[in-house]
Amino acid sequence: MTVGPKILIVDDDPSFVQAYRAILQDEGYTAESATTRDEALARLDAGDWTVVLLDQRLRGADGPNSGLDLLEEVSRRSPGTKSIVITAYAEKGAIERAFAQGAFDYLEKTEVLDSLLRVKLRSAWEIVRARDAAALARGQLDAELQATWSAAVSEADMNRKGALLEDTMDTLFRTMPGFVVAQKRRRNEIEEIDLIVRNESTDPFWSHEGPYILVECKNWVAKVGRSEIDAFRAKMQRRRQRCRLGIFVALGGFTEPFLTVATAVASESPELILPVDRACLAAWIGSSDRVEFLKTLHTEVTTAVDNR
16 A cells, blocks of 8 residues: 555656656655666566656657557556656547556646646545545454454344444445445334435445335344344335335344245335345455445345246
8 A cells, every 4th residue: 555655757768757856856755767668567566656657658669659558567567556648749649548548647748847747746646645545444444344243243142242233234334335324223112223224325226225224133043033024124114115125134044934025025015125144244244345245135136036
């Protein structure tokens, strides 16, 4: 992960390398340089770069624009690094090719290059810094999720185990873009709801599910039965179709009547209830793409209805 602005200059003209170094020094960036393709590849493999300043006409075997051939290598060898192509010979075809191959920006060597380059470097650095901050936050959330789930599995006290299971689901949804936990452990004279998740996803896949998702958590050793799904469905229906998707988590699994009703609900009404047992929840937590995992679970239940 990038911890400071680190720039790789790829240019075979010493005068431009020195000019870039002066700009970078003024901005407080760390800079290294490469004058050939092979040297650039070695540098890319060895460092974690914020930006690569790439001379379009770097001399090479593939013609006058051989510097552009390095764009795909930057993306492959140093993912997330921003490439800025710099040239004294701007051409429409070269510009289009540069952006098609992943360039962050394209600058001409003119009298205002100094000022433009400073602005572009700051912009690239802000983007990389925001990306790294998001990755750090995601890593911290992942660690919190794993720790909470491990505690829930090993906890012997049933009240504490139930609270930890709810905390696990809360943290799980916080790792999933587009879903926001609106309320947790809501208790009143009418009902008890473990989690209410707000559906803010821009993915069309979720658009028909309504603005809210209800989550029920049961830490029972025994399987959950028919009466529990009936009560859960009633909670969903009280939202007047603002909640069409429910997720029922049961560590002890589900009886056949529960699963039969879940299938019938999906085929006969706007609601869809996704059963999640211990093994399914463990796989969801361990998934590299948890939103995609939820999509797959959604599809499996829907397909089961279609195949009745």
